[in-house]
Amino acid sequence: MILGDYPVEEIYHVLKNRRHVNEYDTDYVPEKKLIEDLLWKSWKVTPSKNNFMPYHCNVLGPDKVEEKNKIKLISAIHKDRTDQFDSYYFHPNRSKFVDKKNPYFRHLASAPYMLVFTQRLCTPNEYYRKAKEKNGDFYDQMHEHKLDEIMSTTALEVGMWMANLSAFALEKGLNTSVIKCYPGARSSWRDFDWIKHTIVCIATIGKAKTLRREVMTEIEKEDDKKPEPEEIIKWI
Secondary structure: OEEOOEEHHHHHHHHOOOOOEEEEOOOOOOOHHHHHHHHHHHHHHOOOHHHOOOEEEEEEOOOOHHHHHHHHHHHHHHHHOOHHHHHHOOOOOHHHHHHHHOHHHHHHHHOOEEEEEEEOOOOOOHHHHHHHHHHOOOOHHHOHHHOOOOHHHHHHHHHHHHHHHHHHHHHOOOEEEEEOOOOOOHHHHOOOOOOOOOEEEEEEEEOEEEEHHHHOOHHHHHHOOOOOHHHHOOOO
């Protein structure tokens, strides 16, 4: 069976190699042109409700070292913080503590490329502009006060984007990882003037130096398994 240009079995053999990255190889930086091509392909094949694509894919390249380190710190501290920790997100003594306590955030700082997906306000294409003008149609994606209400839809779309990007990256020998562990409050991101709306997810792309399961003990790997398909797939 052929799906597009690929045999279905070949697609499976590509995707089954996806792994969460523990740390990226900092000696290997994929060319910007390659990353641009992978992002374009992801944009091309990812569908969107009403063709709005209500998010930005903000790309932090190899030169954004300080920003990526800050994002790593914010995300790692968020995992074990209480409200009283807010005042020292960027305390200089926190970095070593965070890295030792939770090494699984290393991929954020070591990634040559980081993607920060944020919500955005949209304008309709010509088709939906005419529908709005003719029928008075209302589109949540165009209104600031509706962004929270459509977060689940936006997150679904970004998830599809990242699933596609992961497949395209694997074809080129690259790895990707995604996290949802970070504070939602805008005040936590005051040093990032390009973050205008809520973050949907943070992702990384590059060539893995070590994978998450490679740094786990045998017992940890045995314990850390996804549910069996019978528990997830329910025929009604």
